[in-house]
Amino acid sequence: KAGVTQTPRYLIKTRGQQVTLSCSPISGHRSVSWYQQTPGQGLQFLFEYFSETQRNKGNFPGRFSGRQFSNSRSEMNVSTLELGDSALYLCASSLDESPTNEKLFFGSGTQLSVL
Amino acid sequence: AQSVTQLDSQVPVFEEAPVELRCNYSSSVSVYLFWYVQYPNQGLQLLLKYLSGSTLVKGINGFEAEFNKSQTSFHLRKPSVHISDTAEYFCAVSALNNAGNMLTFGGGTRLMVKP
Numbered sequence: 624k625a626g627v628t629q630t631p632r633y634l635i636k637t638r639g640q641q642v643t644l645s646c647s648p649i650s651g652h653r654s655v656s657w658y659q660q661t662p663g664q665g666l667q668f669l670f671e672y673f674s675e676t677q678r679n680k681g682n683f684p685g686r687f688s689g690r691q692f693s694n695s696r697s698e699m700n701v702s703t704l705e706l707g708d709s710a711l712y713l714c715a716s717s718l719d720e721s722p723t724n725e726k727l728f729f730g731s732g733t734q735l736s737v738l
Numbered sequence: 739a740q741s742v743t744q745l746d747s748q749v750p751v752f753e754e755a756p757v758e759l760r761c762n763y764s765s766s767v768s769v770y771l772f773w774y775v776q777y778p779n780q781g782l783q784l785l786l787k788y789l790s791g792s793t794l795v796k797g798i799n800g801f802e803a804e805f806n807k808s809q810t811s812f813h814l815r816k817p818s819v820h821i822s823d824t825a826e827y828f829c830a831v832s833a834l835n836n837a838g839n840m841l842t843f844g845g846g847t848r849l850m851v852k853p
Contacts, residue, residue: 627781656839666828666843678838713781717839727839729774729781 625649627716627730635736641702644733648695648716654678655697656727657689660711669712672697701735709737740765740831742844750850753821759814759847761829769831771812772841773803776826785827788812799823824851 628647636642648655656679657669668681672691689699695716701708711734715727745760763769770789774782786797793805803814812829826848830841 654839656841658841658843665845666830666841668840668842671838671840673838679836679840681840715782715839726784726787727782727841729783731779731781 627714627728629712629714629730629733631733632731633734633736635738636704637738638704638706640704641700642704642735643698643700644712644714644735646697646699646714646716646730648697648714649728652716652718652728653695654717655691655695656715656717657697657699658713658715659683660713660732661709666713669699704737706737708735710735740767740769740833740842742829742831742842744827744829744844744847746847747845748848748850750852751819752852754818756817757815757819757823757849759827759829759849761812761814761844763810763812763829763831765810765831765833768834770834771803771805772830772832773797773801773812773814774828774830774843775799776828776846778825782828785814819849819851821851821853823849825849 630645654673656671660666671679675691686702691697711732713732715729741764743762751757772787773785776782786795788795788805796802826846829844
């Protein structure tokens with residue numbers, strides 16, 4: 624069974640641009656979560672989608688948005704990029720058969736560099 | 739809201755020695771507790787979790803953790819480490835009353851195993 628796939632693996636953008644990151648969950652998983660990882664702030668929750676609906680949202684500005692498609696694949700978008708958006712963006716998927724974080728499967732992430 | 743504190747940012751240890759990585763949390767509601775490991779250039783992998791029941795939890799790769807409610811701690815231990823255990827370890831919590839997958843992570847502890 625394929626794991627969580629994130630594309631692209633690396634991305635370089637300049638300030639003011641926008642970027643779209645993609646995440647394909649494990650087959651059958653309906654929950655997809657996104658996290659931002661930086662050396663200074665650590666791992667921070669961005670948002671979670673379940674059955675195409677945003678179920679939870681972290682404390683990030685509106686420049687960060689996401690969506691989930693009917694096949695459970697998810698994308699996140701960051702508009703008007705700032706230098707501080709440079710980070711590893713991790714996606715995690717879950718079967719979500721119970722209302723607990725029984726087990727999240729993480730992808731290897733997309734490393735975004737903003738110049 | 740929840741918060742997680744990992745008291746040591748780095749822990750150097752010799753191979754075959756025991757190790758303890760400390761984690762304390764704060765929450766106004768009951769939580770589930772997790773330890774994840776991140777190897778270089780990879781995503782996070784679940785080591786173990788505490789949902790309920792026995793406070794001593796055994797995980798993969800010989801790791802175990804003990805939940806102490808009175809001290810709000812969830813320390814990770816291994817009796818004998820290997821070079822391959824060199825990685826970053828993250829403690830995380832999730833509120834029981836949260837309908838979905840949303841983890842709050844600690845800042846991480848870098849375990850450095852020396853030969």
